[in-house]
Every structure is written in structure tokens, then in C-alpha cells.
Amino acid sequence: MPLPLNPAFATTDAPPVMEARRWIQGKSFDPARPLINVSQAAPVESPPLGLREALAAAALDDPQAHLYGPVLGMGALREEIAEQFSLAYGGRILPAQVAITQGCNQAFCAVMATLAGPGDEVILPTPWYFNHRMWLDMNGVATVPLDSGETLVPSAGACAALITPRTRAIVLVTPNNPGGVEYPAPVLAEFRDLARRHGLALIVDETYRDFDSRHSALTGGRPHDLFQDPAWDEVLIQLYSFSKAYRLTGHRVGSITASQARLAEVEKFLDTVAICPSQLGQIGALWGMRNLSQWVAGERDEILARRRAMIEGFAALEGWRLLGCGAYFAYVEHPYDMASDVLCKRLVDDCALLMLPGTMFQPEGSAAGRRQIRIAFANIDATGIAEMFARLSAFRP
Known part of the structure; x- marks a missing residue:
């Protein structure tokens, strides 16, 4: 007999980022066309050297x-x-x-x-x-x-x-x-x-x-x-x-x-x-x-440059519509006759792109959520953004 489970947890959805990671488990991607992961809004690089040195000094010298x-x-x-x-x-x-x-x-x-x-x-x-x-x-x-x-x-x-x-x-x-x-x-x-x-x-x-x-x-x-x-x-x-x-x-x-x-x-x-x-x-x-403060200002400038690249890219991508773009995210509407969660799984297999569907950000059964996708672009540079748009442009449902 299973142990009891709080009923509120039983009706709570699984963490979406973890769910999306399961879509790529066991799959291999061509090194010439690696996975572009725009599913999670988190820096993937280490803090600046000075901050790491401050952490190391504190760990060693500050009881x-x-x-x-x-x-x-x-x-x-x-x-x-x-x-x-x-x-x-x-x-x-x-x-x-x-x-x-x-x-x-x-x-x-x-x-x-x-x-x-x-x-x-x-x-x-x-x-x-x-x-x-x-x-x-x-x-x-x-x-x-x-x-x-x-x-x-x-x-x-x-x-x-x-x-x-x-x-x-x-x-x-x-x-x-x-x-x-x-x-x-x-x-x-x-x-x-x-x-x-x-x-x-x-x-x-x-x-x-x-x-x-x-x-x-x-x-x-x-x-x-x-x-x-x-x-x-x-x-x-x-x-x-x-x-x-x-x-x-x-x-x-x-x-x-x-x-x-x-x-x-x-x-x-x-x-x-x-x-x-x-x-x-x-x-x-x-x-x-x-x-x-100056380093963060430089990081902000870089993110804003990537934001401009996203705006320009979606303006040229036929059928897609950019709803919002700023900070780490572009939120878009896709043009296909399929739910966004189905489409996002297809994009993994057909385009080596990992994105999160709007169904993860809207109430269950939302018609808007079926058409929407979130793209966390902060972790891909201008080259990666251009490649992402090339793959989206070549996608055929």
C-alpha cells in the first residue's frame, strides 16, 4: 500500500522545466547540429572572477x-x-x-x-x-x-x-x-x-x-x-x-x-x-x-542586444507573431494547427530546439496557451539566435 500523499500535491502539476528535460532524455543530437536549449531562464556561466575570489576567500578565512x-x-x-x-x-x-x-x-x-x-x-x-x-x-x-x-x-x-x-x-x-x-x-x-x-x-x-x-x-x-x-x-x-x-x-x-x-x-x-x-x-x-555595477550594465547591454535580435528575427519569420520580448524572454504565437506542447516536442526531434509551450503558463484548456511558446534567449548569443531562426524557418509540420 502506498504511503499517504497530500491531496493538494496530487493535483499540482509537475515542474515544467523538469518535464521538458525529460523530452530530451535518451536522445542524441548531431554534433554538427547540437541542441539549442532555450527552455530555462538561468545563467550557465560562472560569476565574474572577482566575485569567485571573494567567495573563495570567505570560505577559507571567514569562520x-x-x-x-x-x-x-x-x-x-x-x-x-x-x-x-x-x-x-x-x-x-x-x-x-x-x-x-x-x-x-x-x-x-x-x-x-x-x-x-x-x-x-x-x-x-x-x-x-x-x-x-x-x-x-x-x-x-x-x-x-x-x-x-x-x-x-x-x-x-x-x-x-x-x-x-x-x-x-x-x-x-x-x-x-x-x-x-x-x-x-x-x-x-x-x-x-x-x-x-x-x-x-x-x-x-x-x-x-x-x-x-x-x-x-x-x-x-x-x-x-x-x-x-x-x-x-x-x-x-x-x-x-x-x-x-x-x-x-x-x-x-x-x-x-x-x-x-x-x-x-x-x-x-x-x-x-x-x-x-x-x-x-x-x-x-x-x-x-x-x-x-559596471559589469552588470555590460550584461544588460548584451541582453538588450539579444532582445533586438529576437525582435528582428520574428519580424522576418513568416507566420510567427511576437507577443512580448524583454529581459530573458520572448513570448510568441506559432502558426501551426497543433497544440504548443505537441509542437515543442516536434521541435526537439525535427529541429533540435528545446522550448516551453504556452500550455505550461496558462490555465488548463486555455486556447491561448495552445498557440503560445516561451523562448528564454539569454543563454544563446547572436550566432545561436540566428541558427535558431534558421531552424524555425526550415521547419515543416
Whole structure:
């Protein structure tokens, strides 16, 4: 007799990236035409040498690097985030309003654990980030989809119609995963005002903020003005990840910016789940914040160049339609009379391309999801992008 299984887990979908990897298990690809993997949005190279040296020095010479630290994270890192984010957003953030987590996924889970339980509702724009939906499913929280339409930018007006007495939070991701779009500042302000009127939390996941085109040296702009509200912490909870900016995916470092009262509740979750975030990872993140601003700017320029290549490539690819493109992602509509999950498996076999279908980012049975595909282009250079388009152009269903 099998051991018991939490019913909520039984109805939670398998991790999509792991599912896609199973599509290539046991398959071999011609060395002259290797697999192009655009399924996962994660750096595949090591951090810069200086950061690796800082990690090595800490591992060898700093005894504290191997011990438990504060549950809400290293004080120096919380102070650095508060200072830099206050400057970047033109607002006032205190170190006590910052917590460090084991990656941004844990940040989301920790915050959501304090906000919603079985029978509650959380509004997620579609297409959604699948791990957000998975956490809600595993905890018996109902996901309420908010269709973002052709623009992939959700409407606060449409969201208002979905709010019920069971609604606890609205979740936005900008730049968006999977859509790639950068939400305009006025849209975020409208959602903030909507959340405030209804006593809801507005969770803004800015994992990809370092690759937002509005951060570029050319514009000098900021992505939103939410932190300029003197009472921002009454409604706003911001999430962030160090994984993409400094290539620290394996060290798992993220952050939460929220009210001190909310972080006191978050501390209960983190102490139970991880006790404290990785000391070495925090040391790496702190060194990166203090030393790598110019390096990150160069990384952003490279990602924006690849974004331009994706836009140009889809403009010339017959039948395909680019819905959104930014940060690490292009979100597209394919022209074929087959579901996107079927098509993506065909692309593995026929084109040696691994992509994720829109069915992984939309509610079950979604007609839009059957037509959509996410392409994580950050890990392929201009040559790889050109080869990807050549293979897509040659594909015949």
C-alpha cells in the first residue's frame, strides 16, 4: 500500500522545466547540429572572477561564513539593498524592511505563506510564472487568472472585477516571466491603488529588474515609482533575485522588501524552512552589489542586444507573431494547427530546439496557451539566435 500523499500535491502539476528535460532524455543530437536549449531562464556561466575570489576567500578565512546567521539575513547585505534600492527607486527603504531568502522562489513562498491559506484566492495575470501557481496549488489557495490579452500587460480595471471577499493578494512580475514585457509605471500605480482600496497585498516580483531597458545608461529612468509613496509598505511587497545579475543561481540568494510587521511573520516561515540563508551566497551578493555595477550594465547591454535580435528575427519569420520580448524572454504565437506542447516536442526531434509551450503558463484548456511558446534567449548569443531562426524557418509540420 502506498504511503499517504497530500491531496493538494496530487493535483499540482509537475515542474515544467523538469518535464521538458525529460523530452530530451535518451536522445542524441548531431554534433554538427547540437541542441539549442532555450527552455530555462538561468545563467550557465560562472560569476565574474572577482566575485569567485571573494567567495573563495570567505570560505577559507571567514569562520562566520560556515555558521548560522540571522534568520532574516546578513545585516550588511540588508543595509546595502536598502541604500541602493532607495536610490534606484527614489524612495525610502529601511534595512529593517529587507529580508534575505534562499532565492526569489523562497521569497514568494515565504510571503504567500503569511498571506493566504486553504480556501483563499490570489490573482495571477496570465501567462503566469508556473512556480507561483504551483505554490498556491500545493497550499490549497485558489489561483484566479487575470487574462493579460494581446499586450501581455494586465489591466487593473479587469482585475477589479475578479476581487472577492476571499482575495488576499495580486501578483505582478515585471519584467515579465514568461511574457518579457516591462509593465509601465502607471499600470503598477493603478494596481497599487486597487490593492490599497481593497486591503490586499500587491506583490511585485522584480527578479529581472537588472535587465529592464529602463535601467539603461541611455535613459537613466526607473521602472516605477511605488517606493516614492511614503506609505508604500502598507500595500507593496517587492521580491528580487541575485541569481541573474551575478550568476549566483547555485547559491540561492533573493530578497523581500516589505513592512517590518510582515517580515516578522516571514521570519517564522524562514526559521522553520531554512533557519537562515546561505552565508557564502550572501557574501557573494554583497560583494557584487558593491563592485559589479559596471559589469552588470555590460550584461544588460548584451541582453538588450539579444532582445533586438529576437525582435528582428520574428519580424522576418513568416507566420510567427511576437507577443512580448524583454529581459530573458520572448513570448510568441506559432502558426501551426497543433497544440504548443505537441509542437515543442516536434521541435526537439525535427529541429533540435528545446522550448516551453504556452500550455505550461496558462490555465488548463486555455486556447491561448495552445498557440503560445516561451523562448528564454539569454543563454544563446547572436550566432545561436540566428541558427535558431534558421531552424524555425526550415521547419515543416
